[in-house]
Structure formats: structure tokens, C-alpha cells
Amino acid sequence: MSAFTIEMSDPSSGARLGVIHTAHGKVRTPAFVPLATKATVKGMLGAEVASIGYEMVLGNTFHLMLNPGAELIGRFGGLHRFMGWDGPIITDSGGFQVFSMGHGTIADEIKGRRAGGREGAILAIDEQGVRFRSYVDGRERLLTPEGSMAVQAALRSDIALVFDECTPFHVDRDYTARSTERTHRWLQRCVRWQRENGPDGQLVYGIVQGGVYEDLRRESAAVVAAGGCDGVAIGGSLGAEKSQMYEVVGWAVEELGGDFAALPRHLLGIGDIDDLIAGVELGIDTFDCAMPTRLGRHGTALVPDPQARWRMDLIRSARRQDERPLLEGCPCPACSTGLSRAYLSYLCRSGELTGMRLLTAHNLTFVAQLMMRLREAIADGSLAQTAADLRAGASPTVCSRAPVR
Numbered sequence: 001m002s003a004f005t006i007e008m009s010d011p012s013s014g015a016r017l018g019v020i021h022t023a024h025g026k027v028r029t030p031a032f033v034p035l036a037t038k039a040t041v042k043g044m045l046g047a048e049v050a051s052i053g054y055e056m057v058l059g060n061t062f063h064l065m066l067n068p069g070a071e072l073i074g075r076f077g078g079l080h081r082f083m084g085w086d087g088p089i090i091t092d093s094g095g096f097q098v099f100s101m102g103h104g105t106i107a108d109e110i111k112g113r114r115a116g117g118r119e120g121a122i123l124a125i126d127e128q129g130v131r132f133r134s135y136v137d138g139r140e141r142l143l144t145p146e147g148s149m150a151v152q153a154a155l156r157s158d159i160a161l162v163f164d165e166c167t168p169f170h171v172d173r174d175y176t177a178r179s180t181e182r183t184h185r186w187l188q189r190c191v192r193w194q195r196e197n198g199p200d201g202q203l204v205y206g207i208v209q210g211g212v213y214e215d216l217r218r219e220s221a222a223v224v225a226a227g228g229c230d231g232v233a234i235g236g237s238l239g240a241e242k243s244q245m246y247e248v249v250g251w252a253v254e255e256l257g258g259d260f261a262a263l264p265r266h267l268l269g270i271g272d273i274d275d276l277i278a279g280v281e282l283g284i285d286t287f288d289c290a291m292p293t294r295l296g297r298h299g300t301a302l303v304p305d306p307q308a309r310w311r312m313d314l315i316r317s318a319r320r321q322d323e324r325p326l327l328e329g330c331p332c333p334a335c336s337t338g339l340s341r342a343y344l345s346y347l348c349r350s351g352e353l354t355g356m357r358l359l360t361a362h363n364l365t366f367v368a369q370l371m372m373r374l375r376e377a378i379a380d381g382s383l384a385q386t387a388a389d390l391r392a393g394a395s396p397t398v399c400s401r402a403p404v405r
Ligand SMILES: [Zn+2]
Pocket: 326, 327, 330, 331, 332, 333, 334, 335, 336, 362, 365
């Protein structure tokens, strides 16, 4: 059976309604995937994450191999039992994290921060893999394509991502071209290792690189799509602005049509509300991002306010007297019990764990409801109108109808 079923395609855009079938159950798409980077969705229990409406979480190879180590998690039979989550899990390959130590993140580059600010550091990159110094204990470690797949095999994730070089933002076309070609060679090594040694039923996604160069992006998408994977992820530098990001993602998705349209498509590390709407319209099936949980831990709530980038900063003094809930009609534990913005603001300013938890739950609920609305809209042919409403500030929670499936 194919890993992905497309149930409906939107006639007005590239959006599709589908189901990813994994060894631990199905994932209805388009879907957002909360981060459980270090084997926990920070501050939340697995049952809470599931009850909000999430079917899959994302664990991270790089962090988990360093602490607590693949061997320990392997002794538990994998990440599911270790962290108490019995639904689907996708694991990132570690490529992004290990290369971020050397290159810095795109945000670092844009803001002029120096790369490698943490204790960890890249020591060498060559055809074999990446030698780096662990930020946990300072020891020298090697991460190779095969090594990444072996860790993901021990974690027994339902979807493994191939090991790639996350090409940085600042490099020139020539570096991007050479790096992307190496990523393609690593793709073959990952797929070969996984097919021979990986756990039964584990799906493998290839990763499209190519930076912001149209020919490289298109070529990478075509190579990855033909590489024998079960799905495709789009990663690396997508540009400095949202308009460029949509263009770059659009090039990749165009190459993933035709015979390759049945491959599920994941957009790595993207999760702003407007990007989720645009990504769904482009034909992306799943997304992951630290944004909803990270914002929640830092006193910012997601609200239907496009002018403010869908964000409400509760640390600001304007909220200290505000008796209203965060969002009328939101089913999260903060809004549904009528807790005021004033109380949440007080908790966040005081650094109380309860405040972080409540805002994390609210933000995850907001994104889950948004994705549910988008799925409903694809199913009933109203995506264009729904997307317009959401971009005009409609709440994804109060207008929500009963789930389609
Ligand atoms: Zn809420």
C-alpha cells in the first residue's frame, strides 16, 4: 500500500486533502507537526498533545543521539515507549542541527549573529559525513548518512529523514550546487542503508536542497523525487523574505507533480500562520516548527490578528488589566475556563510554569484548529474563501464546524 492517500485536490490551488499511513497510525493532512525535539513537547504530556488534535510529533536525531543516546532509547524499543507517545513520530536527521553549529541559522545570519555560538562546533565536513564537537560533553563525534539512519532506526520513528547538508543562506551558487550534489549522494547512501537495515514499516523522506537558485531547487526536487523515498521534505535556505520563500517552495512543488504527486510533501521548520495557509495552497502536506510552543514559553499567544503577525505579547503592560480571555470560543484550557489576559500576563511576567503551559496549550490549539479548518475547506471546496477569511482576521476556532472525518 502506498504511504499516502490523496482524498481530494483543491481545484483553485495546489492544496490536497490526504492521509499518511504509518506503522503507528494515520496522519490526516494538511497537518502541523509539533516539535518533540528532545523527546518531549516542552511542558506538555503526550495525551494533552493528542487531545488538542495532533496525530504526529517530531523528534530530533542530533539532540537525542547526544542525550540520552540512541542506545538507551533503543533499549525501550524506541522513542514511542520511551516518551509515552504511541502515535506516529517523524525524526529529523540531524543535518540541520549539526550544520547550524557551523553555519549558524538563517536568523543568525539575518540578524548578524556569529555562527557556532554554542559550545558545539563543526570540526570537518567531507564526503564521509560531519565531524563535530558535542555540546553535551565536548567529545568529538561523527555523524554520517548511515549513522543518522542507524540512530533513527534505534529510535524506531515512523518517518525518518535522510541526512543532508543544510545549505546556509550566505553561500554562493557554486557552493550551493556542490553541497546539493553531495546531499543527493548522501540521499542514496541513506536510502540504501535504511532499506537494508531499517525497521519494518519505517518510511523515509528525502530532502530537497538547492538554496534560492531556481535551477538547483528544481533539479534537487527531481532527483529526490526519483530517489526511491516514500516522501519528500523541503529544507535549507528558502530566502530572506516570505515572497521569496513561497516562490522557492513553489519551484520544488512543481517538480513534485505528475508521477511524483503521490509522494507526501513536508516543509521543514516553517510554521508562521500566514506561511501555513500559503504552504497548504502550494500543496504542502505537513509542516513542523518551534514557533507555537516557543512563543508560548515566552509569553506570546497566537490570536487572529494578521496585522500583529497573529501574535499577542502578554508581557506588555497593555494586557495587565485586560479581563477578557485570550480568544473567545477557543477550546484550550485557558480560554475555555475563562482565564483572563491579565492573569496569563501576570503568570508569564512572573515566570510561572503554569503560564508557559497554558500558553503552549493555547498556541498548539490555535494551530490545530487552523489546520482543521483548512482541511474542512479543502473537503467542501471553500479553501479560497476560507484562506481569505483567515488572512482578514477570522478566528480559526469559533467558526470551526464539526471535523470532516
Ligand atoms: Zn485558547
